[in-house]
Amino acid sequence: MPELPDVQVFEDYLDQTALHQRIEHVYVSAKGLLDDVSASTLRSHLTGRALEGSRRHGKHLFVDAGEGGWLRLHFGMTGYLRYYAQDGAPPDHVRLRLDFAGDHHLAYSNTRRMGQIGLVDDVDAYLEAARLGPDALDPELDVARFREALAGRSGALKSTLMNQSVVAGIGNVYADEILFDAGVHPEAKTDALRAETVEALFGAMKRALRRAIEARVEDFPDDFLVPHRRDGAECPRCGGTVKKIEVSGRSAYYCRDHQTARR
DNA sequence: ACGCTTCCCTGGAGGC
DNA sequence: TGCCTCCAGGGAAGCG
Numbered sequence: 089m090p091e092l093p094d095v096q097v098f099e100d101y102l103d104q105t106a107l108h109q110r111i112e113h114v115y116v117s118a119k120g121l122l123d124d125v126s127a128s129t130l131r132s133h134l135t136g137r138a139l140e141g142s143r144r145h146g147k148h149l150f151v152d153a154g155e156g157g158w159l160r161l162h163f164g165m166t167g168y169l170r171y172y173a174q175d176g177a178p179p180d181h182v183r184l185r186l187d188f189a190g191d192h193h194l195a196y197s198n199t200r201r202m203g204q205i206g207l208v209d210d211v212d213a214y215l216e217a218a219r220l221g222p223d224a225l226d227p228e229l230d231v232a233r234f235r236e237a238l239a240g241r242s243g244a245l246k247s248t249l250m251n252q253s254v255v256a257g258i259g260n261v262y263a264d265e266i267l268f269d270a271g272v273h274p275e276a277k278t279d280a281l282r283a284e285t286v287e288a289l290f291g292a293m294k295r296a297l298r299r300a301i302e303a304r305v306e307d308f309p310d311d312f313l314v315p316h317r318r319d320g321a322e323c324p325r326c327g328g329t330v331k332k333i334e335v336s337g338r339s340a341y342y343c344r345d346h347q348t349a350r351r
Numbered sequence: 352a353c354g355c356t357t358c359c360c361t362g363g364a365g366g367c
Numbered sequence: 368t369g370c371c372t373c374c375a376g377g378g379a380a381g382c383g
Contacts, residue, residue, distance in 0.1 A: 089375085089376070089377085090377085091377095120359085120360075147377080162377080162378090163377085164360085164376080164377050164378085165360095165375070165376050165377050166360090166361080166362095166375095166376095166377095167377095181361090199360090199361060199362070200359095200360050200361045200362080200375090200376090200377090201359090201360050201361075202359080202360060202361090202376075202377050202378075203377070203378095204377095204378090240352095240353090241353085241354090242353080242354080243353080243354050243355080244354090244355095247354075247355085250377095251354095252377095252378085259376075259377070260375090260376055260377085261376090336354075336355060336356080337355070337356055337357080338376070339374085339375080339376085353383105354382105354383095355381105355382090355383090356380105356381085356382080356383105357379105357380085357381075357382100358378105358379085358380080358381095359377100359378095359379090359380105360376105360377100361375100362374105362375100363373105363374090363375095364372105364373085364374085365371105365372090365373085365374105366370105366371085366372085366373100367369105367370090367371090
């Protein structure tokens, strides 16, 4: 479930391992994942270059390949990166692999093939064309802009939070986490929220996403909902009961006893 | 324009 | 043990 915190961890990992090494060969096995780029174009743009830096927006990771353009990676729900030496065990389901000089590899693995691999020459132009909203952790996204982003939305709050054109980076798991932290019901109507509820949501969004990154994603604090996403589980905040419902075709977990705010 | 539903993808879990 | 169905959840497409 790579959402904003997971992709941030991938970015940090890539920055710490895979930069400034000449790409000698590019392996592509990405049927269904390539977005607006052919395997041969991808190979020709990356071979002979080096990765120079990276940038994340929402769940998208952009990797600067200099003159080759920006490699765009989206991880769907099963994607991840692995950097390993020639003698190390390669991961399963490798869809893209960069082979560096010096016998190291960077692999993009994605079992379920949900996700995207693309090549763009202007990241900002891509973000605009894809109609992505502001990144949820962008320091420029303050409570006033958050309120504006929510304005005019009539659907279920949880669906609004997951809408990438409203705010980029929040998926099913963190939408639940944010609502849990803020004490708001997932089916609250977005346009019915009181100002203080919007403020609580904004604070919960920043807090939950930052804490998840700090926890390095695998190791969730016990007061998070994530380790308790099971119908009937005990709420780690109030001792109440976690319920599972469906909201806009997606599973939603929430605490029946403290997520009572609907306005 | 928006929101809800359906579909795609694959493997693991659970029922029989 | 094997087979079947269901479920996960990212985004796109379809529909009203």
